[in-house]
Amino acid sequence: MRHEDLLKIYSLLSIDGIGPGTIFLLSQHYNSPEDIFNATYPSLLKIKGISEILAKKIISSREINSEIRDNLDRELEQLQRLNGKLTTFWDEDYPSPLRNIFQPPVILYSIGNYTEEDHSSLAIVGTRNPSGYGTRIAEQFASEIAPQGVRIVSGLARGIDTIAHRSAINAGGRTIAVTGSGLDVCYPPENQKLYEQIAAEGVIFTEYRCGTKPDAINFPRRNRIISGLSMGVLLIETRVNGGAMHTAAFALDQGREIFAVPGNVTSGMSDGTNELIKRGEAQLVTKADEILTYLQLKTEASPRQTKTPPPEMSLFEQKIFDALGENPIHIDKIAADCGMNIQDCLINLLSLEFKGVVRQTPGKNFSLI
Numbered sequence: 001m002r003h004e005d006l007l008k009i010y011s012l013l014s015i016d017g018i019g020p021g022t023i024f025l026l027s028q029h030y031n032s033p034e035d036i037f038n039a040t041y042p043s044l045l046k047i048k049g050i051s052e053i054l055a056k057k058i059i060s061s062r063e064i065n066s067e068i069r070d071n072l073d074r075e076l077e078q079l080q081r082l083n084g085k086l087t088t089f090w091d092e093d094y095p096s097p098l099r100n101i102f103q104p105p106v107i108l109y110s111i112g113n114y115t116e117e118d119h120s121s122l123a124i125v126g127t128r129n130p131s132g133y134g135t136r137i138a139e140q141f142a143s144e145i146a147p148q149g150v151r152i153v154s155g156l157a158r159g160i161d162t163i164a165h166r167s168a169i170n171a172g173g174r175t176i177a178v179t180g181s182g183l184d185v186c187y188p189p190e191n192q193k194l195y196e197q198i199a200a201e202g203v204i205f206t207e208y209r210c211g212t213k214p215d216a217i218n219f220p221r222r223n224r225i226i227s228g229l230s231m232g233v234l235l236i237e238t239r240v241n242g243g244a245m246h247t248a249a250f251a252l253d254q255g256r257e258i259f260a261v262p263g264n265v266t267s268g269m270s271d272g273t274n275e276l277i278k279r280g281e282a283q284l285v286t287k288a289d290e291i292l293t294y295l296q297l298k299t300e301a302s303p304r305q306t307k308t309p310p311p312e313m314s315l316f317e318q319k320i321f322d323a324l325g326e327n328p329i330h331i332d333k334i335a336a337d338c339g340m341n342i343q344d345c346l347i348n349l350l351s352l353e354f355k356g357v358v359r360q361t362p363g364k365n366f367s368l369i
Helices: 003-013 020-027 033-037 041-045 052-060 066-081 132-148 160-170 189-201 218-228 243-254 268-278 288-294 315-323 331-338 342-354
Strands: 084-088 107-111 121-126 151-154 175-178 203-206 232-236 257-260 358-361 365-368
Touching: 003 020, 003 033, 003 066, 003 084, 020 033, 041 052, 066 084, 121 132, 121 160, 121 218, 121 243, 132 151, 132 160, 132 232, 132 288, 151 160, 160 175, 160 189, 175 189, 175 218, 189 203, 218 243, 232 243, 232 268, 232 288, 243 257, 243 268, 257 268, 257 288, 288 358, 315 331, 315 342, 331 342, 331 365, 342 358
Parallel strands: 121 151, 121 232, 151 175, 175 203, 232 257
Antiparallel strands: 084 107, 107 203, 358 365
């Protein structure tokens, strides 16, 4: 975006009573910052939510003072030192998944390059204090999903967020972090090395200017970007009032898929995930493949002919093996295709599971491993 257009946005944002939400409201009526800047007083008053006082303030902001110019120049210099950049809602390289969410960020600050391939992404969020179970589940899902070319999105917070980011990197995948502070402020500080890894190999996003501290009020707002960038959100251990539940609420509003791993019913740390499942707002998942299949993100597997079946398979097991593929098939169809009754079919499927050939997914569906 042109420097002069950035000055206009900064001038508008400097007005008391105007924030990103108001700028987004104006963007629905005007095609560019210049159009907003040059809007007439009568046309501004026609917009629901723009009062006479606010319209007068917008008109008065056309006089860009030297302080706004100096602040923008300093920020651009700081971004350059950080190897970061600034992207506005009107720029072509603005992440397209964010364009249609409620109140998308007007300005995004980032380190790293966001590409079209990053659209295939899954957010993994949860408690800052996971149990051993939650830790293992987060590691398992992130490390199995990331190598499939799916980006793991999270908030760089302690606990599940950190585990998800690290597991994705360790598995050779790519990860995206959305922070609640400026690009020059790593929070929590112990994640500095992880922050640098993500900056070098993935993307870091924030809507907050350099120097912004990680105040508590920033994080709930940050969560709408986490869900907005993702095709779906996976929750692993959260209390009913946890921050991850805010992300799930945003995902629901944005039309994103919500997945949840069930947890111990005696643990308050699992109350949130279990409640989402109970309310039917989240799909219960126990394996990474279930998410990949549901979102149609599973990569093409090698032809089944290349798989080596166990040499000790019986005739009936061989029939079932030949009928199965990478995509889950319901037991009724398997039995019909193999000319077997369901009970015999289940016995042989169980035998193949023990041999490590077949996996069962919810709803009595089966597929080859």
